[in-house]
Amino acid sequence: MSPAPRHGRGRYDVIVVGAGLSGSLIAKELGDKGWRVLVLEAGTGTLDGWPGHLDALDTFYGALAKVPNSPYRPNAAAPSPDVLDVTGLPAGGYRARGYFVQNGPLPYSTDYLRARGGTVLHWLGLTPRMHPEDFRTRRTYGYGRDWPLGYDDLEPHYRAAERALGVAGDAAEQAAAVGLPFPDGYVYPMHAIPRSYVDDVFAARLDGATVREAPGAPGTTLRVTGTPHARNSTPDRRYDGGRGYRPAGAAGLPNYGERCVGNASCVPICPVQAKYTPLKTQATWDRRRVRLLTHAVVGRVLADGNGRALGVEYQEYEDPAAPVATTRTAEADVVVLAAHAIENARLLLVSRLAGHSDQVGRNLMDHPVLLGWGLARHPVGPFRGPASTSGLESFRTGPARRERAPFRIEISNWGWGWPAGSPGSDVARLLGIGAGPAQPRAKGVFGARLRTALGEEIGRQVSVQFLMEQEAEERNRVTVDRRHPDRLGNPRPVITYDLSERVKRGMAAARSVSEEIFRLLGAEDRTAYEPGPLSPGYFRFEGRGFAFNGAGHGGGTHIMGASRGTSVVDAWQRCWDHPNLYAVGCGSMPSMGTSNPSLTMAALALRSSERIHRDLTEAHRPAAVGPLSPEPVGDGRTEGPA
Amino acid sequence: MTPKTSTPAPSLDDFLTASAALTGFDAFELHATGMAELYHDTAREQVGDAALGRLLDALAAAGGDPDGIADEIARDIARALAHTWYLGVWPQLAASVHTALGRQQANAAFTVSPEAYTEGLVWRTFHGHPAGAKPPGFGTWADPPPGAPAVARAGAGAPGLPGPRGGGA
Ligand SMILES: Cc1cc2nc3c(=O)[nH]c(=O)nc-3n(C[C@H](O)[C@H](O)[C@H](O)COP(=O)(O)OP(=O)(O)OC[C@H]3O[C@@H](n4cnc5c(N)ncnc54)[C@H](O)[C@@H]3O)c2cc1C
Numbered sequence A: 001m002s003p004a005p006r007h008g009r010g011r012y013d014v015i016v017v018g019a020g021l022s023g024s025l026i027a028k029e030l031g032d033k034g035w036r037v038l039v040l041e042a043g044t045g046t047l048d049g050w051p052g053h054l055d056a057l058d059t060f061y062g063a064l065a066k067v068p069n070s071p072y073r074p075n076a077a078a079p080s081p082d083v084l085d086v087t088g089l090p091a092g093g094y095r096a097r098g099y100f101v102q103n104g105p106l107p108y109s110t111d112y113l114r115a116r117g118g119t120v121l122h123w124l125g126l127t128p129r130m131h132p133e134d135f136r137t138r139r140t141y142g143y144g145r146d147w148p149l150g151y152d153d154l155e156p157h158y159r160a161a162e163r164a165l166g167v168a169g170d171a172a173e174q175a176a177a178v179g180l181p182f183p184d185g186y187v188y189p190m191h192a193i194p195r196s197y198v199d200d201v202f203a204a205r206l207d208g209a210t211v212r213e214a215p216g217a218p219g220t221t222l223r224v225t226g227t228p229h230a231r232n233s234t235p236d237r238r239y240d241g242g243r244g245y246r247p248a249g250a251a252g253l254p255n256y257g258e259r260c261v262g263n264a265s266c267v268p269i270c271p272v273q274a275k276y277t278p279l280k281t282q283a284t285w286d287r288r289r290v291r292l293l294t295h296a297v298v299g300r301v302l303a304d305g306n307g308r309a310l311g312v313e314y315q316e317y318e319d320p321a322a323p324v325a326t327t328r329t330a331e332a333d334v335v336v337l338a339a340h341a342i343e344n345a346r347l348l349l350v351s352r353l354a355g356h357s358d359q360v361g362r363n364l365m366d367h368p369v370l371l372g373w374g375l376a377r378h379p380v381g382p383f384r385g386p387a388s389t390s391g392l393e394s395f396r397t398g399p400a401r402r403e404r405a406p407f408r409i410e411i412s413n414w415g416w417g418w419p420a421g422s423p424g425s426d427v428a429r430l431l432g433i434g435a436g437p438a439q440p441r442a443k444g445v446f447g448a449r450l451r452t453a454l455g456e457e458i459g460r461q462v463s464v465q466f467l468m469e470q471e472a473e474e475r476n477r478v479t480v481d482r483r484h485p486d487r488l489g490n491p492r493p494v495i496t497y498d499l500s501e502r503v504k505r506g507m508a509a510a511r512s513v514s515e516e517i518f519r520l521l522g523a524e525d526r527t528a529y530e531p532g533p534l535s536p537g538y539f540r541f542e543g544r545g546f547a548f549n550g551a552g553h554g555g556g557t558h559i560m561g562a563s564r565g566t567s568v569v570d571a572w573q574r575c576w577d578h579p580n581l582y583a584v585g586c587g588s589m590p591s592m593g594t595s596n597p598s599l600t601m602a603a604l605a606l607r608s609s610e611r612i613h614r615d616l617t618e619a620h621r622p623a624a625v626g627p628l629s630p631e632p633v634g635d636g637r638t639e640g641p642a
Numbered sequence B: 001m002t003p004k005t006s007t008p009a010p011s012l013d014d015f016l017t018a019s020a021a022l023t024g025f026d027a028f029e030l031h032a033t034g035m036a037e038l039y040h041d042t043a044r045e046q047v048g049d050a051a052l053g054r055l056l057d058a059l060a061a062a063g064g065d066p067d068g069i070a071d072e073i074a075r076d077i078a079r080a081l082a083h084t085w086y087l088g089v090w091p092q093l094a095a096s097v098h099t100a101l102g103r104q105q106a107n108a109a110f111t112v113s114p115e116a117y118t119e120g121l122v123w124r125t126f127h128g129h130p131a132g133a134k135p136p137g138f139g140t141w142a143d144p145p146p147g148a149p150a151v152a153r154a155g156a157g158a159p160g161l162p163g164p165r166g167g168g169a
């Protein structure tokens, strides 16, 4: 391993904390504008080269539970939460282990990844825009928090984000089916990802049908709609005024991954890297100006008595398995926290900064997910292609929002993978193997009967995922407690989480819609919510049982608003209390609507980099007009086999 | 790990004959996965030659029909073998069987090797491919799988279905 490099030397214009999606985009923009950027990344950089990628793929193949973090090695210096940390109890309730300390009525059962590239390494890659009305639910429908900016303000940045991530989609369909305003003639960089046979089966039965979410409620018309993806498809020649688009291939292997080939494992890892990850953006950083240091866990933001951020304190370690850390500091004119919603809040709390409004860590949101599953009448070809290629978008908007949370419905292409752990659980069940070794075993079927039964059952599996909007609530929060440190002594996040009545009413409506969908499909509805180890999110509402899952869409924890008294950051994601400290990411979002949030987050990050550029320009001129460092500044650390 | 008895080791051929009966895939198909020797070794390590022999004998006594296996120890080993072939994962044995065999190792499930996962037979039962390997190519997920009826494609303007369809900008 190379000796620890010196990096405290010299000042930087900007320090970016976290080499995930937000941080990578901001470092790219500011580096390209000539600013010297230091990116401090808590995790290792094992995944940036092709050998590291192949190692992650093998780890995934070998993992017993193919959960989102399964390909990625645990890191004791920068631990990550894992969905397996939370288990349900036999009569309801849950138990949490691992990185999060949880004390809420319901579990926050979702993960993120602390490694170079961040959580987006194992995201699914769906990139719908938010709907204009999502930005003003308080004014329009009387709940939640309004954004200090609207869809129109963000629209150009949406386009910039769609370019940066490489989005495939059908803008005309999004406009017609979702009601999204686009500039005239806008097309996405790539043609839509073809929709699946599963989608076609749904469309044949559902398109134009009307369902009621409760007896006597107004009817809602269904329509299967393609979802935009940050996943390589066929470039659209018409893009960018006819200049077209060149897909970004794999990081570390040229001319590879320029098209999705249907590996059907986007979560947790795309073998060919056809799916966007921040490693692709990092590959385009101007390395003379952007310097990345991995193995650098930021523990605190340093500020002077007037509220100006001076820099950060971080711990550098060598071995992620047995970390011993050296504490260092780095200074810059602007500090950008881009460490993920929960980590950003944790850092602000530990640093005792941005606390004027008492909102840091509060308003934790996710898209709580309700699943529905059934057996179609004929084979549908599950476990093929990206996890979801289409959705049903009609429950995302409209006056029903006054009463219940709105939801977006994803049609799954992966059978009962999420709801039931298929196909592994199907094999075990047919063989008579129950939940554990102590449970009595059924006789089981073998041979040709086993083979045929599996084919007939798994081949007909369909499921739907209801992503509920969760409104900002102060009681849902991240705090820190010195009594719960991690291995390096940094306080772990303490999470208090629950679902509001409004979200639960949304789930009740979603459950009815789910039943209607399976009825229209002529499919046998197999949805059942029971308490137990696999249902930590089990609860009862109005006499019925429900079980929800996390979506991985953490947000709200450094909420944006129009005034210093009620929010943490302003419309530029700049801390009200600290003019040169930015906290970027989904943590800034006052509401998340029903869209998978990262495209909106990316648009916000790009918008913020414009502001940071202006701040820095006002303070002094970019480095480009002065002499550049003679040699490129490489990564602080290159990984070898440990 | 050395088997505790001096029973002759069940041969790979006998192991494959039994595996074919248990899985419904013939010995040729099983060989073609490249996993046969690894699974043979794994089974011997996990339960020992005597218990593995007991399964092969029980199966032979039942005329090669797994339904006829009466002995619960043999049957649980049969479950474990079929599970391994289908998923690449050696499962936990029934607690009683684990005890009865006096196994030295922990009764833990594990993926036999990374390739074992991608060679799992389960994907083939529904004409699929292992998630994360052997990708069938761009857009193939739009085709009906074998045995499925054709339905209208998006943009094909299926008659009677209302609603505009995306057709470029
Ligand atoms: C399973 C799953 C599927 C998802 N699918 C989608 C989807 O389809 N569409 C969508 O829009 N969103 C999706 N998401 C959400 C998406 O992944 C997040 O919104 C996004 O990753 C947030 O980006 P970020 O840059 O804020 O944080 P991250 O991507 O988490 O990056 C944060 C970075 O900061 C680093 N870091 C953390 N702490 C420190 C520290 N103390 N010091 C230094 N560095 C630090 C981390 O190591 C990491 O590299 C999914 C999430 C999950 C879990």
Ligand code: SF4
Pocket (backbone or CB within 6 Å): A231, A259, A260, A261, A262, A263, A264, A265, A266, A267, A269, A270, A271, A272, A273, A274, A275, A385, A386, A387, B135
């Ligand atoms: S379907 Fe496969 S190739 Fe396509 S993005 Fe997902 S994992 Fe990658």
